[in-house]
Ligand code: GDP
C-alpha cells in the first residue's frame with residue numbers, strides 16, 4: 001500500500017520509494033529508506049501535509065509525496081514473519097531480534113524483494129529477444145519493426161529477487177505523437193517501474209541513443225543494454241562503453257540477446273540500481289542553450305511552488321515539455337490548480353524562443369540532444385571499416401528489385417501455401433485415420449446409448465475434425481516465423497505497400513490477409529505488426545472474408561455435387577469473391593469511419609539476420625499450443641453443445657443406425673435418425689425458427705441448421721450435413737445431398753456464398769474482440785458480415 005494511505009497511528013515498513021532521482025534522493029535523506037519503520041502521526045483526510053515519524057524524528061510530507069512511497073503495514077509484516085518462523089523454523093538471530101526489525105528483514109528479503117523493470121527501446125532493437133532470454137518466456141520475436149504493439153509481462157527469480165519485466169512497444173522517442181510513444185510514457189508515469197532497461201542497437205548508436213537522452217531527462221534508474229554487440233564487433237568498430245556510460249550517467253552493458261551474452265551482468269546491474277549501489281548512475285543535465293534553459297528555469301520555479309505537481313518525473317521535465325507543447329504532459333498537468341498560469345508562461349516562452357532563435361522549441365531540443373550524443377560518441381567511438389549493412393543491401397537489390405521483387409514474393413507465398421497444404425496433407429491424413437480408428441474402437445467397446453453417441457460423434461468426431469489442421473498450422477507458422485525473423489517480411493510489406501494502399505489498407509496488411517486463407521484467428525493476431533491503428537483495425541475487420549481452410553470442405557462437397565463439371569471454377573470464384581468483398585469493405589471503412597490515417601511512418605527495412613533455431617521452434621510451439629488449447633476448450637465445448645442440441649429430445653420412434661462416409665471429414669460412425677425424426681431435435685427447431693429468413697435464398701430448415709452449427713467452427717458444417725442428408729450407406733454423401741437436400745445448383749451456390757461471407761467462427765470473433773479492443777467491433781462483424789452474406793447469396797440465387 002501507499003504511505004499516504006496509512007491511517008493515523010498505524011505503522012509500516014518501507015518497501016520502496018518511487019519517483020525521479022532528485023525526489024528520491026531528498027526523501028531518502030529524510031530517512032525514508034527501504035526497510036525502515038515509519039508511523040503515521042497525524043493524517044486527517046483532506047489535510048495536507050501529513051506527519052510521519054521515522055528514525056525517531058517527526059517529518060511532514062505532502063500527500064502527493066507520500067503516495068510515491070510503498071509500504072507494508074507492520075501487522076502484515078509480522079504475520080509474514082510468523083509464517084516464516086513456523087515454516088522455516090527460527091534462525092539464531094530471531095530470538096534476540098525485535099519483531100519490528102525482523103519484519104524489516106522480511107520486507108527486504110521476502111516477497112517484497114520485487115523489482116519492476118520496464119523494457120524500452122527502438123523497434124527492432126532486440127527488446128523481445130532480451131525479454132525472452134531473461135524471462136524464459138516465449139513472446140514472439142520478429143525482425144519486423146513493431147511486432148510488439150502491446151506490452152508483454154513476464155517474471156522470474158534472480159539472486160533472491162523477483163524481477164517483473166514488461167516488454168513495451170518500440171519507440172524512437174518519448175514524444176506524444178504515436179500511440180506507442182504515448183503508451184510507453186504513460187506506463188513509466190503510471191506504473192513507476194523501479195528500473196528502466198533501455199535496449200540500444202550497438203551498430204546503430206546515434207539514432208538509438210536519442211531515446212536514451214529522453215530517458216536521461218526523466219531521471220529514473222536506467223541501464224542500457226548495448227544489444228547486438230556481436231554486430232558492433234563484426235563491423236570492426238571500437239566503442240568505449242564504460243566511458244560513455246560514465247559520461248551520460250547510465251551504466252552500459254554489452255549484450256547479445258540471441259546467445260545470452262552479458263545477461264547476467266545486466267541483471268546484476270539492475271539489482272545494483274535498485275539497491276542504490278551503482279557507481280555509474282547519476283543525473284546528467286543535457287543543456288538546451290542559454291535562452292531555452294532560462295525559460296525552463298522560470299517555468300520550473302512556478303511549477304515547483306505547487307503542491308500538486310506530480311513527482312514521477314522531474315519538475316524540469318514537466319517545464320520543458322510544457323514549453324515544447326507536449327499534449328500528454330499538458331493533460332497530466334492540467335489536473336493541477338495552477339495549470340492555466342503555467343500554460344500561459346509556457347506559451348510566452350515558446351513564442352519568445354521562436355522569435356529570438358527563429359526555430360521552434362521541439363527542433364531546438366532535439367538538435368541539442370543529437371549534439372549531446374554526437375559529442376559523447378566523438379570521444380568514445382571509432383567506426384570500423386566494415387559495413388555490416390552491405391550484405392543486406394546486396395540481398396535487397398535482388399529481393400526488393402522493381403522487376404524481380406514481385407515474382408520472388410509470389411513464388412515464396414506460393415511455396416508457403418503449397419507446402420502447407422500439400423506436405424501437410426500427409427500428417428493430416430494420419431491424424432484423421434487416428435481419430436477415425438479411435439472413434440470406431442470406442443463405438444465397439446462402449447455400450448449403446450447417449451454416452452457412446454456423445455463420446456464418438458460429439459467429442460471424438462468434432463475434436464478430430466479440427467485437430468487435423470494442426471500440421472498445416474505448424475508448417476504455415478514455420479514459414480511465417482522464418483520470414484519474419486530473417487527480415488524478409490518487412491520487404492514483403494514494402495513490395496505490397498502501393499497496391500494495399502489503393503485498397504485502403506497498408507503494406508503490412510498483406511501478410512495477415514494471406515494468412516487468413518489458412519485460419520482467420522492467427523491472421524487477426526498477426527495484424528499486431530501494423531503500426532497504424534486505423535489500418536490495423538480495418539485489416540482485422542476484413543480478414544474474416546478471407547476464406548479459411550475450414551470452409552474449403554464445404555465448397556468441395558457442394559461444388560462437387562452440384563457443379564461436377566465446373567467445380568474448380570466455382571472454388572476459385574468463391575475465393576475471389578471473398579477477396580473482393582474484403583477490399584470493398586476496406587474501402588468502405590476508409591471512406592466512412594476511418595477517413596484519416598495516422599501520421600505516416602517510415603517503413604523500416606531492418607538488416608537481414610539469421611533466424612535462430614530456438615526462436616523459430618518456440619514460435620511454432622507457441623502457435624501449436626494455442627491451437628491445441630482452442631481445441632481443448634472452445635471446440636470441445638461447442639461440439640458437446642451441438643451434439644446435445646441435435647441429439648435431444650429423443651424421438652419416440654426407434655432409431656436406425658447407419659454409417660456415413662463423410663467426404664472431406666473424419667469418418668465416424670454416426671447415429672442417424674432418418675426422415676422426420678430430425679425435426680424433433682432442438683437444433684432442428686432452431687433451424688425451423690430461422691427458416692423464413694433463409695427461404696429467399698432457396699434454403700430450407702436443414703441448411704439453416706447447418707449454418708447454425710457452423711458458428712463454433714466452420715469445420716462442423718460438413719459433419720452436420722452428413723448427419724442430415726446422409727442416411728443409408730448406399731452412395732456417396734454428395735449423391736445423397738443432390739437427391740435429398742432439395743437444393744438446386746443456385747441455392748447450393750447461395751449456401752456456399754453464405755458460408756464464405758457470414759460471420760466467422762467463435763474463435764475468430766473472440767480474436768476480433770480482443771485485438772480490436774472492443775466488443776463493438778465484434779458486433780459490427782457479426783451484423784455486417786451476416787448482412788453482406790445474405791445479400792450476396794440472395795443475389796446469386798436470383799441471378800444464377
Ligand atoms: P524488438 O522489436 O525490439 O522486440 O526486437 P526483436 O527482439 O524482435 O529482435 C529483432 C531482430 O534482432 C530479431 O531478428 C532477433 O533475432 C535479432 N537480434 C536480437 N538480439 C540480437 C543480438 O544480440 N545479435 C544479433 N545479431 N541479432 C539479434
Ligand code: MG
Nearest residue numbers: 127128147148
Ligand atoms: Mg518486440
